[in-house]
Amino acid sequence: xxxxxxxxxxxxxxxxxxxxxxxxxxxxxxxxxxxxxxxxxxxxxxxxxxxxxxxxxxxxxxxxxxxxxxxxxxxxxxxxxxxxxxxxxxxxxxxxxxxxxxxxxxxx
Amino acid sequence: xxxxxxxxxxxxxxxxxxxxxxxxxxxxxxxxxxxxxxxxxxxxxxxxxxxxxxxxxxxxxxxxxxxxxxxxxxxxxxxxxxxxxxxxxxxxxxxxxxxxxxxxxxxxxxxxxxxxxxxxxxxxxxxxxxxxxxxxxxxxxxxxxxxxxxxxxxxxxxxxxxxxxxxxxxxxxxxxxxxxxxxxxxxxxxxxxxxxxxxxxxxxxxxxxxxxxxxxxxxxxxxxxxxxxxxxxxxxxxxxxxxxxxxxxxxxxxxxxxxxxxxxxxxxxxxxxxxxxxxxxxxxxxxxxxxxxxxxxxxxxxxxxxxxxxxxxxxxxxxxxxxxxxxxxxxxxxxxxxxxxxxxxxxxxxxxxxxxxxxxxxxxxxxxxxxxxxxxxxxxxxxxxxxxxxxxxxxxxxxxxxxxxxxxxxxxxxxxxxxxxxxxxxxxxxxxxxxxxxxxxxxxxxxxxxxxxxxxxxxxxxxxxxxxxxxxxxxxxxxxxxxxxxxxxxxx
Numbered sequence: 241x242x243x244x245x246x247x248x249x250x251x252x253x254x255x256x257x258x259x260x261x262x263x264x265x266x267x268x269x270x271x272x273x274x275x276x277x278x279x280x281x282x283x284x285x286x287x288x289x290x291x292x293x294x295x296x297x298x299x300x301x302x303x304x305x306x307x308x309x310x311x312x313x314x315x316x317x318x319x320x321x322x323x324x325x326x327x328x329x330x331x332x333x334x335x336x337x338x339x340x341x342x343x344x345x346x347x348x
Numbered sequence: 349x350x351x352x353x354x355x356x357x358x359x360x361x362x363x364x365x366x367x368x369x370x371x372x373x374x375x376x377x378x379x380x381x382x383x384x385x386x387x388x389x390x391x392x393x394x395x396x397x398x399x400x401x402x403x404x405x406x407x408x409x410x411x412x413x414x415x416x417x418x419x420x421x422x423x424x425x426x427x428x429x430x431x432x433x434x435x436x437x438x439x440x441x442x443x444x445x446x447x448x449x450x451x452x453x454x455x456x457x458x459x460x461x462x463x464x465x466x467x468x469x470x471x472x473x474x475x476x477x478x479x480x481x482x483x484x485x486x487x488x489x490x491x492x493x494x495x496x497x498x499x500x501x502x503x504x505x506x507x508x509x510x511x512x513x514x515x516x517x518x519x520x521x522x523x524x525x526x527x528x529x530x531x532x533x534x535x536x537x538x539x540x541x542x543x544x545x546x547x548x549x550x551x552x553x554x555x556x557x558x559x560x561x562x563x564x565x566x567x568x569x570x571x572x573x574x575x576x577x578x579x580x581x582x583x584x585x586x587x588x589x590x591x592x593x594x595x596x597x598x599x600x601x602x603x604x605x606x607x608x609x610x611x612x613x614x615x616x617x618x619x620x621x622x623x624x625x626x627x628x629x630x631x632x633x634x635x636x637x638x639x640x641x642x643x644x645x646x647x648x649x650x651x652x653x654x655x656x657x658x659x660x661x662x663x664x665x666x667x668x669x670x671x672x673x674x675x676x677x678x679x680x681x682x683x684x685x686x687x688x689x690x691x692x693x694x695x696x697x698x699x700x701x702x703x704x705x706x707x708x709x710x711x712x713x714x715x716x717x718x719x720x721x722x723x724x725x726x727x728x729x730x731x732x733x734x735x736x737x738x739x740x741x742x743x744x745x746x747x748x749x750x751x752x753x754x755x756x757x758x759x760x761x762x763x764x765x766x767x768x769x770x771x772x773x774x775x776x777x778x779x780x781x782x783x784x785x786x787x788x789x790x791x792x793x794x795x796x797x798x799x800x801x802x803x804x805x806x807x808x809x810x811x812x813x814x815x816x817x818x819x820x821x822x823x824x825x826x827x828x829x830x831x832x833x834x835x836x837x838x839x840x
Contacts, residue, residue, distance in 0.1 A: 245713065249713075250709070253709055253712050253713050253716060254709065256712050256716065257668065257696075257705075257708050257709060257712045258672075258675070258689075258692040258693050258696050259693070259696055259697055259700070259705055259708065259709070260693045260694070260696075260697040261697075269705070269706065269709060272706055272767055273706070273709060273710060273713065275766070275767050275768060276660070276706075276710060276767065276768055276771075277710075277713075279656075279657055279768050280657050280660075280661060280723060282653075282654060282657055283654055283657055283658065283726050283727065283730055285654075286651075286654060286729075286730065286733070288726060288729040288730070288733075291729040291732050291733060292729070292732055293725060293728035293729050293731070293732060294728055294729075294731040294732045294735060295558065295728055296557075296558045296588070297544045297545065297558060297588075297783075297784035298544075298545055298587075298588045298590070302587050303584060303587055303591075305584075314451065314452070317451035317452070318451050318678075320449075320451065321448060321449060321451065321678075321679040321680075322677075322678055322679060323676060323677075323679075323682035324682070330677050330678055332677055332688050332691065333684065333685060333686070333687050333688050333690070333691050334687050334688065335687070335688045
């Protein structure tokens, strides 16, 4: 089977997708993706130069809402399912990267 | 009353029983809960049985019997587990949402409840609707009630199995590339995929937003009509929902007009890839229509052979975007990490199964710089060609008839060397999904106890003609409704 997707590219795609793989898993996925992508080559048999693309099936203008505030009482229900909430905020791990943090720590 | 007495019931029959007070909602729910208890260790159609709340609701209805009963009053309904149901789990068959309890109802669930239905429980499915067997469910597969060694199909396998086994009178599923129709075919029941935009997607967990449609899985075509009347119609919360009122059975033509319908038979759907017996059963059904004076017309859908590839690019690309929301921040699984990026990686790596990861990778690859034109743009153009094929064919006829699947339900755990081969299970359901057309599967016969699904495809928003022909064909075929004994091996 001709390899169309290389390991380095798969690693990049995995990073973009925020998915982690072991070396063994990467090799297995590499085989799977190349197997599937090989089938996609079939679409090259078609002359698509003058064909328009269909990205969605709905016709007409998208619906609009009036720009007026509406009361919504659902916050408590929505926040109930969150892993970590405090003061009405979703709490997540530190966003500042490690190097910035080390620099910050050095300044303090 | 006993469950076997409901074998040939329609929703109207339950409604009459309740109207005449020959049964109470509480008695009715108890009968189905008992059937679920009898069958579930063999079938595993349900991920969550809403026993306590369903009984409370049934009890309340029994104590407050209205003068005039809404159309689904007291009717138990099973819901596929990717459709949000307030206060109940909505797991999508995934570890990522294993403990997620939805804070709201999907529009389709709201409408069922407003019509008086009682939610019986949530049914098993392939993880995030990616699959055609329920084997991709994190929580174990569902077994086909007609042969417990085999798959019920997917991704709405739990819904189809529950209806086949009469654990539920009817169910909702979702169909992206065939996930209502294929399991309906494998389980010998009716599955309807409405026109894209006919039924609101608000509250249906997104897989591929330009393809997803919720639809009914029922024992009779009549019931698919009843459910469609309830769940269809515009909804301002779904911007892709067509601005039409709900479907009405008044749109179904008279039998006299149905007889005048021209049925198109696309030659590409009767190739060597179809199992011989399946092709024969479809031809027998077509023969019955011809015998009644219906004109059959051979048509061609020349780009059928490219639809599968186009679909998997489009669906994977949209899925990779839709599933980016599962990051551990606001709901669902969270796996802690050293920092935010780490948390994203750990959560998504642990939360998603192999097939989901595969499709996210495929989708991200198709959309990535340097590949967008090669794959995604190309597939959107092929989608245009597939749509035009149907437009042209439907100028020569009113409806199309094809097999629903190329093969019979396969054995659970059946290994396949070629990964892509499993994707070809949906080869006959994918094209009409790409084109956004309404399509229905109904059983047209059995071979060795296994059902054969016949698919009817209609023009956009022409569910009336489609359901009219399906009703009539169902009557002509006069097949027994499934009521499997739920033994090991073949149950019908």
